[in-house]
Amino acid sequence: MKKILLVDDERWVRTALKWTINKLNLPLQVAHECQNGLEALDWIKVNEVDLVLTDIRMPIMDGLVLVKELSKLNGSYDVIVISVHDEFQFVQQAIRSGVTDYLLKPIEETELKACLEKWLNEKGNEEKAIKNTFSEKENLPLSTIERVIEYIKKTPLDQITLKEAAESIHINPSYLSQLFKQQLNKKFVDYVTELRIEESKRLLQNTTLRMSEIAERVGYSDLAYFSNNFKRIVGSSPSEFRNIKSKTSAGKLNKR
Structure with a gap:
């Protein structure tokens, strides 16, 4: 069951989204709701989530800033942004920032289902690829971890991120995250x-x-x-x- 964080300043929108997601009968669970980007960022720092579904226009911290701030954290976060038709320039900015997908308001149930199913399929393929890498390269995980630890030792602590560490040895951040959990028993x-x-x-x-x-x-x-x-x-x-x-x-x- 994958966990979703809903971020929107309008409570009725969050309620409607949660109700629709539950109705779709997909392996998804709305783990938490936040009313702005800052609240979401604080929650993510101490909780695990698989997908962030966020509005773009919000007070205090909007969805675009949230996406940028998430990229600075030690983690790999999938984000789907929600916007209206006359804000498509903001959607384009979000896409350039690396968001997974986008939805336009008013959100139709069929469009939401298609978007979430697409994301689930991509995650499934990614997880299969990671498992195949483990089975095909039995001697790789340990030497890869040693190389990452060496990278961490040589890098100032304020510059270390999962993305940069993965890029330093030319592997996927999600794969590196899996390696740490399997080899060192910690994230x-x-x-x-x-x-x-x-x-x-x-x-x-x-x-x-x-x-x-x-x-x-x-x-x-x-x-x-x-x-x-x-x-x-x-x-x-x-x-x-x-x-x-x-x-x-x-x-x-x-x-x-």
Whole structure:
């Protein structure tokens, strides 16, 4: 069952879309609804989703900005944008940004079904190709992972993305994501997050850099997102961690 995120500022549109998707009896489930791009971006950062179905015109953060921001995250996201006929120039921009498909309002049930079935078929073919690669090249996965880890070691943490890592060894991002899960028993994004948190701990303990500077150095443009990730993994906020380590160091010096 594939998970869908619905993003539209009009509640009745989201309700109608959800009702229609459920009616289609496809292997799809609406996992969550958001009313603007920023809300969707925050949700995606801590949840998994297979497909984002988003309107283009929304307050706070529109669909085009959402697509651009998703491309910066450590993940590969499929997006279908929704627009009206007189906004087709925005659809063209979205297509250039790499969206999977588009739908025009008012959305007909047959068009929605055709669009979703097309996406499901493409995902199915992609997953089959990945499985075939595993079976045909049994010795490839481990050496590929080693090459990616070497790439990660040589690349500044604020520049690492799944897409760039995959391109560095000339493979598909989805395939690389599968390799990480199979070989290291963790997702690519989790592996990179652990490295970022470890480096931030070192900087907090050994430098006087501000929190925002440390967050940027390890690859977080959003200070709140950095702090939340840090606390989730370490068990304390960055400032609490720095204070604890400072007191510990001071105590050791006093004992001498």
